[in-house]
Amino acid sequence: MKYVDEFRDPAAARALAARIADEVDPARRYAFMEFCGGHTHALCRFGLEDLLPPNIRMVHGPGCPVCVLPVGRLDLAVELVTSRPEVILATYGDMMRVPGSGGVSLLTAKSRGGDVRMIYSTAQAVELARDNPEREVVLFAIGFETTTPPTAAAVKAADAAGLKNFSVLCNHVLTPAAIDAIMTTGSAESRARLDGFVGPGHVSTIIGAEAYEDAARKWEKPIVISGFEPNDLLNAIHLLVRQTNAGEARVDNAFARAVRPGGNAAAQALCDEVFALRDAFEWRGLGTIPESALKLAPAYEGFDAELKFDLQYASRPDHKACACAEILRGEKTPVECAVFETACAPEHPLGSCMVSPEGACAAYYLYGRFRDAAPRLAAAE
Amino acid sequence: MCLALPAEVVALDGDTATVNLDGVEAPVSLAFLEGVGVGDFVVVHVGYALSRVDPEIASEQIAAMKGDAAADVAAAYGES
Amino acid sequence: MTSDSNSGQRRLFAKKLDFKRGAIDLTHGAGGKASAQLFEELFRPAFDNASLNRGDDQARIDGAARMVVATDGHVVSPLFFPGGDIGALSVHGTINDVAMAGATPTQMTAGFILEEGFPLADLRRIVQSMAAAAAEAGVEIVAGDTKVVERGKGDGVFITTTGLGVIPDSVETPPGADRARAGDVILVSGTVGDHGVTILSAREALPMSVPFESDTAALHSLVADLLAAAPGVKVLRDPTRGGLATAVNEICRASGVGALLRETSIPIRKTVDAACELLGVDPLYLANEGKLIAVVEASAADAALAALRGHPLGREAAVIGEIVDDPDGFVQMETAFGGKRLVDWLTGDPLPRIC
Numbered sequence: 138m139k140y141v142d143e144f145r146d147p148a149a150a151r152a153l154a155a156r157i158a159d160e161v162d163p164a165r166r167y168a169f170m171e172f173c174g175g176h177t178h179a180l181c182r183f184g185l186e187d188l189l190p191p192n193i194r195m196v197h198g199p200g201c202p203v204c205v206l207p208v209g210r211l212d213l214a215v216e217l218v219t220s221r222p223e224v225i226l227a228t229y230g231d232m233m234r235v236p237g238s239g240g241v242s243l244l245t246a247k248s249r250g251g252d253v254r255m256i257y258s259t260a261q262a263v264e265l266a267r268d269n270p271e272r273e274v275v276l277f278a279i280g281f282e283t284t285t286p287p288t289a290a291a292v293k294a295a296d297a298a299g300l301k302n303f304s305v306l307c308n309h310v311l312t313p314a315a316i317d318a319i320m321t322t323g324s325a326e327s328r329a330r331l332d333g334f335v336g337p338g339h340v341s342t343i344i345g346a347e348a349y350e351d352a353a354r355k356w357e358k359p360i361v362i363s364g365f366e367p368n369d370l371l372n373a374i375h376l377l378v379r380q381t382n383a384g385e386a387r388v389d390n391a392f393a394r395a396v397r398p399g400g401n402a403a404a405q406a407l408c409d410e411v412f413a414l415r416d417a418f419e420w421r422g423l424g425t426i427p428e429s430a431l432k433l434a435p436a437y438e439g440f441d442a443e444l445k446f447d448l449q450y451a452s453r454p455d456h457k458a459c460a461c462a463e464i465l466r467g468e469k470t471p472v473e474c475a476v477f478e479t480a481c482a483p484e485h486p487l488g489s490c491m492v493s494p495e496g497a498c499a500a501y502y503l504y505g506r507f508r509d510a511a512p513r514l515a516a517a518e
Numbered sequence: 519m520c521l522a523l524p525a526e527v528v529a530l531d532g533d534t535a536t537v538n539l540d541g542v543e544a545p546v547s548l549a550f551l552e553g554v555g556v557g558d559f560v561v562v563h564v565g566y567a568l569s570r571v572d573p574e575i576a577s578e579q580i581a582a583m584k585g586d587a588a589a590d591v592a593a594a595y596g597e598s
Numbered sequence: 599m600t601s602d603s604n605s606g607q608r609r610l611f612a613k614k615l616d617f618k619r620g621a622i623d624l625t626h627g628a629g630g631k632a633s634a635q636l637f638e639e640l641f642r643p644a645f646d647n648a649s650l651n652r653g654d655d656q657a658r659i660d661g662a663a664r665m666v667v668a669t670d671g672h673v674v675s676p677l678f679f680p681g682g683d684i685g686a687l688s689v690h691g692t693i694n695d696v697a698m699a700g701a702t703p704t705q706m707t708a709g710f711i712l713e714e715g716f717p718l719a720d721l722r723r724i725v726q727s728m729a730a731a732a733a734e735a736g737v738e739i740v741a742g743d744t745k746v747v748e749r750g751k752g753d754g755v756f757i758t759t760t761g762l763g764v765i766p767d768s769v770e771t772p773p774g775a776d777r778a779r780a781g782d783v784i785l786v787s788g789t790v791g792d793h794g795v796t797i798l799s800a801r802e803a804l805p806m807s808v809p810f811e812s813d814t815a816a817l818h819s820l821v822a823d824l825l826a827a828a829p830g831v832k833v834l835r836d837p838t839r840g841g842l843a844t845a846v847n848e849i850c851r852a853s854g855v856g857a858l859l860r861e862t863s864i865p866i867r868k869t870v871d872a873a874c875e876l877l878g879v880d881p882l883y884l885a886n887e888g889k890l891i892a893v894v895e896a897s898a899a900d901a902a903l904a905a906l907r908g909h910p911l912g913r914e915a916a917v918i919g920e921i922v923d924d925p926d927g928f929v930q931m932e933t934a935f936g937g938k939r940l941v942d943w944l945t946g947d948p949l950p951r952i953c
Contacts, residue, residue: 138540138872140524140559140571149583150935174953175520184937202953229564230802230878230949234625244624257804257950258565260547280953283520287566290549339520342561342569365522367935368583394576395524395561395569404550404568482612483945484631495953504939507928520953521878540872543807562876564952565805 140394144366145183153371154188160378167193168330168467169377172316173337174201174495175365181504183367189374196467197490197497199315200337202280202308203231204489204496205420208453210308211237214277217306217446218243218251224446225252225269227262228277235492236485238453243277259291266295266303275442276305283339285309285431286404289411292433292440304442307432310418312340313352314429320356322423323466328356331467333377335370336362338392345400346390357386364392411437419452421489422461456480459488464497471498472509478502522563524571527556537562610851610943615639627673629839629885630944634848653852654775655695655835656763664767668695669760677720677754679800681793681811682887684757685727690816690887691838692761693735697818698834698890700772700825701763706732707741708759713752724755735816737761763818769825773892775852777832782921783899784857785892787820787906788813788914789865790842794884794948795873802950806876809869815888820911824892827905833893836886840944843882845891846929847943856924859931859941863918878951883944893921 161167171177177197180186186195199205215237218226226243233244233255247253252272256262259276266274278288288305295303320328336349341362349360359380363373373391380387390396411434418430433441442448455461459481460474471477471490481487483499490498525537525546535554537546547566548554560567615635625632642650649657656668672688682690688708696703708728712721732739765772792813799808817836825831833853837845842864846857866881874881888911894902899917906912919931929941 138523138875139526140576141875143576143580143583145934146583147934147936152583173520181939182933183935184931184933184939185935187937188935229952231951231953233949234946248623255802255949257802257952258547260565261805281520283522283563283568284952286550286568287547287564290547290566337520339522339561339563339568342522394572394579397569401550401569403552407550479612484625485613493953494951503942503945507926507930507938507940521951523875539876541809541869542872542876543809544876545805 141366144364144368146368149368150188150371153368153375157193157371157375157378158190160375160382161190161192162382163192165192167332167378167381168196169193169333169335169374170196170198170319170331170467171335172198172200172312173335173340174204174493175339176335176337176363176370177201177497177500178495179365179367179370181500185367185370188371193374193378196331197464197500198319199420199423199465200281200312201493201495202284202310203235203493205310205422206279206308207419207421208237209419209451211235212453213448213450214306215241215243215246217275217442217448218253219246219249221273221446223273225254225265225272225274226277227254227256227265227274229279230255231493232277232279240485259287260294263291263294263298263300263303266300267298270302272302274303276303278305279308281310281312281337281340282343285408285412286343289407292411292437293407295440296437301439304440304445305433306442306448307412309412309431310420311429311431312337312344313348314426315420315423316352318420318423318426318429319466322462323468327466327468331358332381333359333361335373335377336360336388338362338364338369338396341392341396341400343401343404346388346396346398348400349388353386353388359386359389361389362392362396364395410434421455422465424462455489456487461488461490464490471501474498478506520563522561522568524559525562527554527558527560530554530556535560535567611635625946628944628947630844630946633840634943652774652776653848654699656699658699658765658772664765666696666699666701666763666765667760668692669758670695671756671758673753673756674797675753676800677724679812680796680808682814683724683727684755685724686731687814687887688757688759689728689731689735689737690814692759693737693816693818694836694890696761696763697821698773698836699763699765700769700821700831700834701765702822703735703737703761703763703818705738705740706759706761708739708757709743710745711752711756712744712746713754714746714749716754721755731816735818769829773831773834775833775835775849778849778853778855778893778921780855780921780923781896782832782893783896783917784846784859784919784921785894785899785902785906786842786865786916786918787890787892787912789867789870790837790886790889791866791870791874791881791884793887794841795870795877795879795881797885798877798879798948798950799873804877804950806873810867810873813886813888815911817888817890817911820890820906820909823909824902824905828894828898828902830898831892831894831902833891835891837889837891838887839885841881841883841885842891843929843941844944846941849891849893850927850929853921854927856922856927857919857929858922859919859929861931861933863916865914865916879948882941883948
């Protein structure tokens with residue numbers, strides 16, 4: 138795979154790792170948050186943490202749309218598709234197995250007769266609406282800025298085709314707001330512990346490198362935008378070490394081959410037209426964050442499933458023992474959570490970090506728990 | 519958080535391109551990108567092209583990584 | 599608190615099955631952790647006997663020491679897919695379960711659950727495919743049964759096959775899942791993920807070309823060649839549902855050991871790898887229907903590899919890792935970068951991801 142394999146070259150990875158090892162200050166500790174779940178997944182899947190010096194800790198951030206979607210929002214979709222036989226709920230595969238209230242997932246809803254269809258592209262949802270004029274097709278839209286333009290394109294296409302039986306249950310969320318939330322919640326001590334961020338690569342193809350300037354300035358933390366291949370990540374960590382050592386707090390675009398300073402203007406314009414900012418939105422694990430999510434703009438309200446079906450959101454708190462909030466802020470590691478691997482595991486997640494393979498706890502459970510599980514479980518006995 | 523891959527455009531039909539990733543072909547919407555040509559690599563997410571891969575920047579990065587001086591890697595990457 | 603029925607081993611299931619309020623969901627059939635739990639907490643204690651408890655995919659029949667029996671239900675959507683169909687699959691799957699005991703398959707039986715309205719033309723196509731697969735493998739289909747359920751109560755056709763086989767006298771100690779020991783070498787007979795990604799692409803009607811096909815094939819002649827060259831083969835397993843990753847975990851659990859795989863050694867077709875990247879699935883967790891995993895003593899590894907590669911179904915065979923001592927039973931993998939990661943059991947059923 139061109140532009141993939143070159144960035145997975147093991148020899149270059151070792152050279153980058155050596156460079157990082159040369160430049161870290163052995164007298165200090167570094168903590169960098171990779172905001173994006175895709176980065177978390179890549180770090181764990183490629184075993185990259187083994188290549189980093191022991192005084193660099195990667196904190197797995199909240200950038201996984203499946204993880205941060207509150208259970209109450211999923212419940213809306215489950216209730217909609219099980220209570221209204223005319224509804225076809227179109228959703229990405231990621232959401233199918235996530236348990237809502239009472240452990241009921243969209244897969245469960247499907248087994249109970251709900252018409253849930255897995256799609257790979259939003260265009261398929263519009264086709265469903267066209268092919269089933271007597272039904273109501275609802276796109277269960279999730280995702281950060283990367284996934285938002287395809288939803289906007291679907292709304293525009295449905296509008297152009299005059300499809301009245303298409304609507305969107307919109308859960309699109311915004312990255313800069315989440316970075317702010319990480320920095321404004323939790324203790325001052327935990328904020329000070331974070332030395333910088335690996336910025337999301339694919340989100341940035343849409344919003345651009347410039348979108349992080351405010352955050353870097355405001356929080357005085359370096360942000361390095363990175364691609365998703367192992368050498369991209371190692372390089373980004375290298376640049377973060379450099380900035381940290383020099384006391385700098387700049388935005389570096391280390392994914393410049395795909396990310397432009399201003400992002401994708403056409404996609405931004407489309408989203409600005411179709412969506413409007415919500416006053417506030419609940420994030421699983423992080424709480425309610427002002428101006429952190431999108432809804433349909435007034436001109437497209439006819440496509441808003443929440444209005445069309447009069448859906449009322451109710452917040453459903455996570456399990457009390459769940460330490461997701463602390464884990465997402467880097468105050469705790471997954472193994473420091475009391476329910477990790479016992480009451481909370483990928484097949485029965487209690488909190489957001491265990492919900493998707495990109496979540497901090499699930500990634501650790503699936504890829505990393507051989508590292509310290511033995512001593513920890515021995516201690517628990 | 520968003521699964522996307524660079525893939526080569528091998529055919530164009532209006533707003534839709536066919537991309538090829540190591541022998542696997544898939545249709546991709548070009549709704550957000552203008553001036554895409556056959557032979558370009560685009561970053562694909564859920565059936566949409568998000569951005570074009572800049573071949574010059576990419577080859578600078580690759581060349582820097584292959585060289586012995588790893589310091590160049592950071593320089594090549596870091597310039598925005 | 600850390601051990602369950604396999605004493606001393608790491609606890610695999612955090613919660614017991616809930617027989618009061620629980621219900622079957624699709625993960626119980628996906629061949630991963632949930633399937634293992636259903637077996638260990640329901641079927642095994644209910645049917646409790648030495649053959650079943652061994653945890654193999656087939657049983658040796660007491661009193662008929664060289665005889666082996668295996669049974670396998672087949673549900674697949676779509677029924678016809680590139681490289682095969684449910685008919686060929688139902689023959690190959692059961693032959694392979696018999697063959698993994700080192701046995702030569704001889705006869706089969708087949709039970710059909712048909713849905714009202716199912717086209718006869720499709721049924722004939724499936725049955726002819728079964729006949730061809732059985733003939734090619736030298737196996738007779740000697741008995742069968744047909745039931746029809748009302749429209750809407752089946753998915754066209756389900757086929758359950760049972761296979762009988764005999765372990766040749768040349769095989770002194772038949773392979774068994776519990777015989778892996780530290781220092782043994784793990785081989786796989788060819789590329790992994792081909793069948794799973796073919797079915798996934800076809801089932802979900804993904805807008806993607808499919809330049810690969812299912813690897814469905816009967817493996818008994820490959821097994822015969824392998825056993826002739828390396829008679830001491832300790833474990834044989836066909837990594838079907840749950841994929842290579844789950845099969846190696848099953849072996850480790852049955853044997854009370856761990857494993858260390860090398861990522862760069864695992865054969866994966868380039869197109870399959872690309873499709874998996876696009877879909878966000880891991881080829882190590884996708885089903886195979888024409889591949890086997892063998893665990894052999896290190897001294898027999900070269901002979902085993904040569905035997906596999908000398909057979910048309912094993913040309914791309916490779917040594918992929920070794921068995922290690924690990925009280926936790928973890929399967930670890932050395933990545934291309936020299937880092938390590940866990941290769942856990944399959945959780946759920948692999949679905950395409952967008953994030």
